Structures are given as structure tokens and as C-alpha cells.
Amino acid sequence: MEPITGAEILVRCLHEEGVDCMFGYPGGAVLHIYDALYAQEKIKHVLVRHEQAAVHAAEGYARASGKTGVVLVTSGPGVTNAVTGIADAYMDSIPLVIFSGQVPTALIGNDAFQEVDAVGITRPCVKHNFLVRDIKNLAETVKKAFYIASTGRPGPVLIDLPKDITIGKAEFHYPKKIKLRSYNPTIKGHAGQIRKAVDLVMSAKKPMIYTGGGVILSDGSTELVELTQLLGYPITHTLMGLGAYPATDRQFIGMLGMHGTYEANMAMHHCDVLIAIGARFDDRVTGKIEKFCPEAKIVHIDIDPSSISKNVQVDIPIVGSVPNVLRAMISVIRDEKLKPDTKALEHWWRQIDEWRAIKSLSYRQSDEVIKPQYVIEKLYQVTEGKAIITSDVGQHQMWAAQYYHFDRPRQWINSGGLGTMGFGLPAAMGAKLAFPDQDVACVTGDGSIQMMLQELSTMKQYYTPVKIVNLNNGYLGMVRQWQEFFYQKRYSMTYMEALPIFVMLAEAYGHVGMRIEKPGDVEGALREAFAMKDRTVFLDFITDQSENVFPMIPSGGGQNEMLLAERDEMVSTHEEGMVLV
């Protein structure tokens, strides 16, 4: 076999992994790799305008498709710019492989031009990382990276590539399989634990199913739907879990947590058996930990042992992959013809329906000013609930999660764990590249959109027609809301003066811009925008500046201490809650 350059080896590895799309930005240390990419046609490389966007776009691509996202950046600022995206992927367990250029091996440690300790800087926010020191290890390292990124609890893996490694030559051998003695995720759940879990689940009088992003990541939605319907139990999702169970089904009682529905949080608080699946008991979900599910015995299914009993002590832990464990539970229930306690369940549902009747997501409609919730409701109607929705971070994110009813997994793409403003637009671009035939909308706000605005240019170059739904209230709305509630309306640095004319800005980038100021024009504008299949449309909705996200569990509150829009306009919080964010 003829020796080929490290850069060529890398490209061959990507071909072997079936990579068809990657995101990146060239620079000195990766010139050889870009030269090798130039010589091939299998992989479409998307040239972003900022490395952070490369990672978010790869995340959008990975979150929508389930495939591993691939990023290529240069050394120094290339990799530091990518760090926010990498941390975002780490928090939400998104499979990515990031290649960063590095100065030549001989210069490492010399403070060379555009040198940064990429492996050191990214260590706390990657699942694993590598520095390739010998070209002979290059192909195997790439194989390991893809394997680690996509198996177990997925996550980002970075490979740092000194320039001399990409220039040197070696024979290319791609290992078919890889086995790591130190990494072997548990897939199959422990039979004894499954048995115990089934017994507890069947004995429940007031059961609750609570699921998170793990169900989406593991493609466990089919099994989740089957089990939930077999049991007839109520189900709630975390922000990351939306779409795993159809939101339009009666058994789904809405998202839980800080801005979840009243019925979901009340049911959590009062349940006697909690079945937690692929969720990690995040502080946004639990509220005050001492008040979390006080009456419940807890079953927790997760592929990551360190997620179990981290924040909340559980009674029956099951380590394993979600679909695998759920299938095992379903077969026990079916084989033994186990039946839930119908009478208790009827009683429980009656209680839940009472909570539901409070209609915690109701809001006051206006004829004068556009209510942001109304925009999302109309977006849902106009797209018939079928679009892929990406979101930025803030109030608009919560409204999108609350008012767009996601019926399928991988339809809702947002930055849950890290809460990265600027995520939405590049993520929409990535999702559109994964599914060119589907409608993709990015729900954003005037704050978030300006953090990644430059990607409008990338979207023009690579033809990714998405619809940008900008809920423009002139404020950093979520921070403003907290200042209103907890800082006596001292709006410190949350008013966005001198916003650009977004319509002109969109046009400057070659897209369509629309400004909508009247509630009566919302639906028409959305219909017009989605009719333009081949254009990116920036819809600038001028919305009510004072609207707040309700319901809400203030920091330090328990799940049964929700504030409702109509009832509790004025809010105070616990002293101890103030230290929480």
C-alpha cells in the first residue's frame, strides 16, 4: 500500500465513517487538511463565519439526524472560539468529533503563533480528547473518537492534530472494530433490577413517568410510547426530552420544571412512584431538592451511572440503554399479563384533570400588541406541528417549548444544559442540511440572534432556507423578567437600545425580511414566509415588552409552589432562593 499524507488519511477516515457533511473554518495549521478536502467530493464542507457556529451547526445536524456531527477548526483562536459550542454539546450529550489544527509537534509548548493548549482547554468539556503525536496512530485515533462520541452517553470528542502529522506520510489502515479496555458502556439493564422496577411500577397508585434527553439520544421513543400506553400512566418531559412522547396525546401532561405546566409539576409533587428515564434531575426540573417528589419511590433508568443518585437519591437504579431496558420491562409486563391498579389510576387521572383545568398556559390575548405566545401558537398551526424547531435561549425558548406541541423526537432542538445564546441560528442551518426537505424554523429573540447573526451569510452560501421567528421585545427578556420579580424592577443592562432594522439586515444578506407589528398580521406573515420554500425569511415580530413566562417555580421553591400568570403577577422569592440562578 502506498503511503499517503496524514491529511489524506484523515479524509479517508471520514469517508469510512460515512461523513457526508462537516462544518469548519480554515487556517494555517489545517491547510493540508483543507487541501485534501479539496480533492474529494463525498463530504460537503460548510464554511461558517465563526467557529462557534461550526460547532452549533454540527450539533443541529447531529441532534436532528442522530448522526455524529463533524467540525474542523484551526489552532489557537480557531479552537478557543469553538469551546462554547463544545461545552454546549457536552452538557446536552451530543455526539460530535472536533478536529483542531495544532502547531507542528516540535513547536508545541513554545508559544508559537496561534498556539493554544487545545487538549488542556477542552478537557473539562469533552467526553474525551486526543493529541496525535505519531501519524501511525492517526487512523485508529479517529476510529476511537467516533466510537467514544457516539456510544454510551454520547458527547463531544476532540482530536488535536499538529501540522506535521497532517503532512507526514503513512500507510492507511482503518480498523473495522475498536475495543477499549477502559471503556465499555453498559447497554443491557440488570434483570434483577428490572424485575424490582416492574413490581414497584405496577404497584403504583399515583404513578408518574418523567423522561429527558436520554430517550431522544438513544432513539428510545418507540419503546417509551409503548410502555406508557401499556400502563396508561401520565407522562411529562424535560426541556431536552420534548417530542419523545406525542405532546398531543392525552397522557402527556406537559413539560415539567421551572416553566413547566401546573399539572406536570403538581403530579410530580404528589406521585407515589416516579419512573425517571434518561433524565438527570437537573435543578431546573427539581426546584428545591429537599421538596422534590416527597412521597415518591423512584426508579431511574440511565446509561450513565454517574447520573444516578447524583442530585436525588433513587430507590431502584437501572444502568442501561433506554430502549433496551424499556423493552425488557415491557416483556415482563406482557409475559406475566401484569395490570396496573385501574381504580387508583382513575382516581389519579381525575386529580390530574383538575390541575389541568386550571389551564396554566393561558395568557391574555391582545388586539393591540403581539403576544409572543400567540406567535408560537400560530407557528404551530401554520406548520401543522411538523416543522423542526430550533431555539435560542431565553423567554422565547420557553414559549416555544410550551406552545409548540412536539409529536416526534428530534423535532425540537435547543441548548438545554449550557443555555447558549446564539445556538439557534447555526443549529437551524445544521438541521436543514440534515433534512433539506423539511421545514425548519429558528425561534429566537433580539438578544440571542445578534450573537450569531453572521451566519446569515453562511446560510446564503449553502442555501439553507429556514424561517427565523424573532420575538423582538427590545429586552433581554428572561433577565428582565427576573429583575422585575426579584430585583424590584431595576432593569440593569437588559434594555436593547439601537437594535438594527432586522428586515434590512436580512435583505443585506440576500434573504427576505418581514416586520410584523399587529396581532392580526401574524398568521398571514407566517403563511407567506413558509410558502417561500426556497428562501430564508427573517420574521421580525414586535412583541409585548412586558410579557413574562408563566407558570414559574421561583428559585428555592418546590414543585407545588408554582406561580400562575393570572393569580400571581407580583412575586417575591425566598431569601435562600436568591443565591440560585
Next chain:
Amino acid sequence: MNNSDNSNRHMISILMENEAGALSRVANLFSARGYNIESLTVAPTDDPTLSRLTLVTSGNEQIIEQIVKQLNKLIDVVKLIDLSETDSIERELMLVKTKAVGEQRAEMMRLSEIFGGHILDVTESTYTIELTGPGGKLDNFLNAVEKDAILEVVRSGATGIARGQKALHV
């Protein structure tokens, strides 16, 4: 090291890939997650692809459980054992430089003998004493020596091994 803390003091011994950066991953984990680290020792094993790292930490049961899980989650960690959960032997090496003038010379030599130490280096005014044992024993020696007499203390950090047939290997 205070004896009253021993109820939640744990010695965790780790077999990990002898790779660049592996040690940083462990150290990083402790600082990033706010875990306590009292001592840490590391060296390659008879198998040059593996390193053995022993660390002493403290925390309640829940924290120790998380530490063990988080360590296991590191890709470079092959196996680990919480030696405090099993019957085990703990040893630490200490080198102490003391003043040794006049009456002190005999006194220091006697103390060293009691603790099973060896005097490695002698000058007209100092002794350098080597001591091994569990951390508590080394503490006791230092407590027994007059404070002013101690010029320098070097401790290796604790390392350990399980008693009986139990062995940590790949």
C-alpha cells in the same frame, strides 16, 4: 491529617492508561467538581501501559459514590478500588530533616528507633530520618518530635493494597 476525619476518609486506588494527560483528567475532575483531594501518588506499574494512581479524599457516602462513578467515567480509567471499603494495607513514606545538636542527638535516634525509622543522613547538627507506615503513624511521629526541631518534612502521600487474595489488575 486528623484522625477524627477518618470516618469519611477514603483511599481510592486506580489503574489507568499510562497516557499523556491521564493524570490531568483525574486532577481536573476533582477541582472541577469541588471534591477534596488530600494526597495523590502515581507511577507506572509492571505493565508499562498502565499507571497506578492512589488518592486520598474525604466526603460523605454520597460524595464518595459520585467520586467513584465520575472516576470510572473517565475514558483512561481502567479499574479502580476503594481501599477503605475493604481490608487493606496503607503505607506512606516520609523523610524528615531534624535538628540534632547535643542531647537532641540521642533523643532523636531513640524516637526514630521507636517508630521503626532509619537515619539516612547525618551531619554535625542534623539527622535525616526515613519513616514508613500508615499516615496516622507518621503524624504521631511528628507530634512526638519537638516542634522547633523539625527543619523539613517530605511525605509521599499514601498508597495501598488490599489484603488477602484480592488484587487489582486487568
